[in-house]
Amino acid sequence: MKKNKFIFLSEKDILAIANNEKSFPKGGVVITVDDGWLSNEKNVIEIAQKHQVPITIFVATDAIEHGNYWWPYITKARDLGMDFPSVKKLKQVSNKERERVVTNIKKRISLERQALDLSQLKKASQSRYINIGAHTVHHPILINCEDGESFREIKNSKFQIEEWLNRKVVSFAYPNGDYSEREINYLQKLNFSSAYTTKPEYLTKEKLQKIYELPRFCIYEGISKAEAICRMMGVWQRFFKD
Incomplete structure (x- = not known):
């Protein structure tokens, strides 16, 4: 992208463009990363600093504190032959039911740390190229939460x-890309400035008018370089559904 003269935009740039304080450049690119995985230190944070490219990392705070997200527990339990619902199934049930299942699994298995720890997060936030955004506390599917649950997940994160960082957090990403008008209202109430979905669409000046529903093309680990490029350019999404 640098070789092809793309222009990398920070979260501040996005807000300035949305507020008509800055023009929308041709070939603008916004890079965001969800969750706050341990591997982000090498494959995101160090790369951002090396190439001087702004990146926002949306972190789930419980994983930063305790080391892991909920879905790897499900995956390991099923790999061990335990009779638990799949991750896909648990994304469709109430949040209380999901929590019940995850709590049960955590009593029976353990995992090595998979998320950045607090010292790594603080160090990353000191970089001029890294912006830290909120991604809830426990990474639930917000539309499966009761009103109070959804609000607390957003507010507490x-x-x-x-x-932790002694700075304002104004950007948010919906876990799994799921949200409703309720979540948008909560974000407004909590003075967030923007929120990102997983809608696979180009970010245009028109899309910026819905500042709490910003689209993103998703890039996944384990895919080929060719697929990654196609996803970044929005080509992949025209022919395949994730």
């Missing part, structure tokens, strides 16, 4: 990151 914001306040926790602000306490």
Whole structure:
């Protein structure tokens, strides 16, 4: 992208463009990363600093504190032959039911740390190229949460990151890309400035008018370079569904 003269935009740039304080450049690119995986230190943070490219990392705070996200527990349990619902199935049930299953599994198996720890997060946030955004506390499917659950997941993640890093957190990404008008209202109430979905569409000046529904093309680990390029350019999504 650098070789082809793309222009990398920070979260501040996006807000400035949305507020008509800055023009939308040709070939603009926004890079965001969800969750806060341990591997981000090498394959995201160090790369951003090396190439001087702005990146926003949306972190789930419980994983930063305790080391892991909920779905790897499900995957390991099923790999061990335990009779638990799949990750896909648990994304479709109520949040309370999902929590019940995950709590049961955690009593029976353990995992090595898979998320950045707090010291790594603080170090990353000191980089001029890394912006830290909120991604809830426990990474639930927000539309499966009751009103109070959804609000607390958003609010507590914001306040926790602000306490850790001593700076305002104004950007958010919906876990799994799922949200409703309720979540948008909560974000407005909590003074977030923007929120990102997983809608596979180009980010245009028109799309910026819906600042809490910004689209993103998803790039996954384990895919080929060719597929990654096709996904970045929005070509892949025209022919395949994830």
